[in-house]
Amino acid sequence: MRLLNVMIFLEFSQLQSTTAICPSLFNATSAQDGILSRMRLPSGLITSTQCEVVANITNQFGNSEVQITNRANLQIRTSQALSSDTLLDLQDYGLASSAASTDGLRNIMASPTAGIDPHALINTIPFVKQWNFYLANHPELEILSNKFSVCFDGGETISLSDRPNDICFVAVEFDHEIYFELRLGRDHGDAPSAVGRLVYPQQTLEVLATLAEVYREYTEQKLNTTNHCARPPRLREMIGAWGVDRYLQLVEAKLGYSLRRSSLELLSQESRTRIAYHHLGIHSQRQLGLAYIGVVIPLGRLTALQFQGLGDLARQYGGGALRLTPWQNVLITDIAEAQVEQVAREINGLGLDISAIHPYAAxxxxxxxxxxxxxxxxxxxxxxxxxxxxxxxxxxxxxxxxxxxxxxxxxxxxxxxxxxxxxxxxxxxxxxxxxxxxxxxxxxxxxxxxxxxxxxxxxxxxxxxxxxxxxxxxxxxxxxxxxxxxxxx
Ligand code: SF4
CATH class of the missing domain: 3.30.413.10 (Sulfite Reductase Hemoprotein, domain 1)
Structure with missing residues (x-):
């Protein structure tokens, strides 16, 4: 496995570059407070073992601090660029994509309560994993803008459908069946909006791959016809030039079938009650007898010791993983209800709070x-x-x-x-x-x-x-x- 990673890694880069504007793991950013590397964690999931690895790296080479971003990435600051050995270790532990070429694309978002929210329509974690696997195996997508972003919203109370993303699949119930409503981001900073198409869950990967392929062809054409230093176009720029209808026509032609039409008016009315910072504190899960705890992380920053401590609590009492949230907080999930109070006390022992009204919570x-x-x-x-x-x-x-x-x-x-x-x-x-x-x-x-x-x-x-x-x-x-x-x- 490591040999394979070495080969894939060496093909693209031997050392961590430190000149990126948007940092990633293979292209870090040099700043006043150190060299900033960003680990892309699809749906914000990080195992207890991975927490330990990150804590060790930041203790050894950095400022002993980790930071959660608003796309549920993890950032560390080190005094020097990470060595190729360290990058290979991160690949071995699944903290970097096996393909450096697509590691710089934006993190794949899903609700931090995907799969555990009692009100969700569908568990989106398998879709996130499939898309991540697809990206790792399609290096041709590296030419896309590194801001290309995808989100899955399973209908959880903790919703991400209002986050700016290029493509968002939002679970909806229609005619007694569960679909994903396709939404596309069209304006800077705005939430993606419905385009009148429904996708069966089993079609999702194929549809997403085709949306990306049509965008890739557009990008290739643009880069070939403009000066080679030009930046790749954003997806919304392509939509602005073509319009949604032409984009979807090309996608459906490639798919060889039409997506189900939907009434925009009907589906864009979201009935979910949004409760601010509802993910903090103690909550029951969909799984009977289990609960999760949302932990307040001041400004998204934790010491390596606290981070490892939370990872250890997840291993000892929970499902063995943390979920980082786009609100720059952390969930520990799958805790037996009888043990939640004990875990809450141990979180306090790490110097952290779980209350949504703590001054740092929001x-x-x-x-x-x-x-x-x-x-x-x-x-x-x-x-x-x-x-x-x-x-x-x-x-x-x-x-x-x-x-x-x-x-x-x-x-x-x-x-x-x-x-x-x-x-x-x-x-x-x-x-x-x-x-x-x-x-x-x-x-x-x-x-x-x-x-x-x-x-x-x-x-x-x-x-x-x-x-x-x-x-x-x-x-x-x-x-x-x-x-x-x-x-x-
Ligand atoms: S919002 Fe903050 S981090 Fe972003 S460009 Fe402005 S100063 Fe920099």
Whole structure:
């Protein structure tokens, strides 16, 4: 097995490159705080043994810290590029694709409660595995934009269908049968939208492979007709040029059959109740007598010791794997209900919390200027300061999603937040670090603008005031922060 990996690996790359804009394992990014490598974990699953391997690598070569991303990848920072031996070890343990060529494509997303949610229509984990296997065996797809992204949503309460992805298969019940509704991403940052086609579960891999193949042919043609340094087109650019109908006609012609048509109006109405941060804390599983625990991970960052500790708990009490979430948290699943309290105590013993109203539960921040040249602010430190302030000054009774972004690219969180702080170039040299502040829903992707410029050092105080006003003036304890500010502004 290792010999095979050596051959596949050497064919593509001998050393980890450190010049990528979007990091992967074979193409890392060099930043102020180290060389950033990203491990792509389809559906966020990582076994206890893999946790141990990652913890050892970051202890040996890095800063003894791991970070979960908003696509449920894992990132580590090391002082030097990873050696080919380390990369081969990561391949051996299934932490890197056996094909370096397609390892850089975006992680395959699925709900962190796939297969365990009592309300789901279908378990999407087998579809994720099939697509991952397909990618590893089709190196010709390496020419696609590395932002090419696929998501499976099985109808879980913890839904991912609103996440930006190029292609999303969303389970629906129609005429007493379960299908996947095909959705395509058409606009930057928006959730994929229904295109009026239903896919039988058994057709899914074939349909997805054909969608990717038509896109690959378009990419090849574009790259051949433009200067060879041009970047590969995004899928949404192809759809913008062709339109959805032409794309689907070409896909159906290649498949040799037509996909079932559906009423867009009927299926795009989602009946699921979305409960913010419902994955945190203790929850029963579909499997009788088993439960999962969602653990709050402050800003998605854990020490190697904590990470290995969670992996060990999964091995000792659970199903032997962790599930990383796109909310940058972790689930331990398949715990016997009689043991959940014990596991919760041991999680606390690692210095971690499981409550959805913990100040860190719903705070997200991008890497800020220590990790990214585009950042105007130190988002990580500012977010920590706000969390510490909230911990001491206010008792939350609902999760409040606060998003710090070092610039308007919004890497840490694509969905709207309750409060968004976006780093901007300061006009006043007395306040070198400033944020534009948004709340609730509005006419921008971040919400309604509340302040065009607010000094970073005063942001904790501002958030404290906003939350106290909300708690004192809301209609009742069930009114959310978003509902409150939308009503007021
Ligand atoms: S949001 Fe901007 S500053 Fe933050 S990581 Fe992305 S590009 Fe960098």
């Amino acid at each position: 705070i997200a921040a991008c890497s800020g200027y220590h990790g990214c040249k585009s950042a105007h602010t130190d988002t990580q430190s500012d977010a920590k300061q706000v969390a510490a302030y909230l911990e001491n000054c206010i008792k939350l009774d609902q999760p409040i999603n606060i998003h710090f972004s070092g610039c308007d690219k919004s890497c840490a969180q694509h969905h709207p937040s309750d409060i968004a702080l976006v780093g901007i170039q300061a006009r006043d040299s007395n306040h070198p670090e400033v944020y534009r502040v948004y709340v609730g829903d509005g006419d921008t992707d971040f919400g309604k603008e509340l302040y065009s410029e607010y000094a970073a050092k005063d942001v904790a105080n501002l958030i404290d005031q906003l939350l106290k006003t909300y708690q004192n003036q809301r209609q009742n304890s069930t009114q959310t922060f978003r509902e409150f500010v939308n009503q007021q502004l």
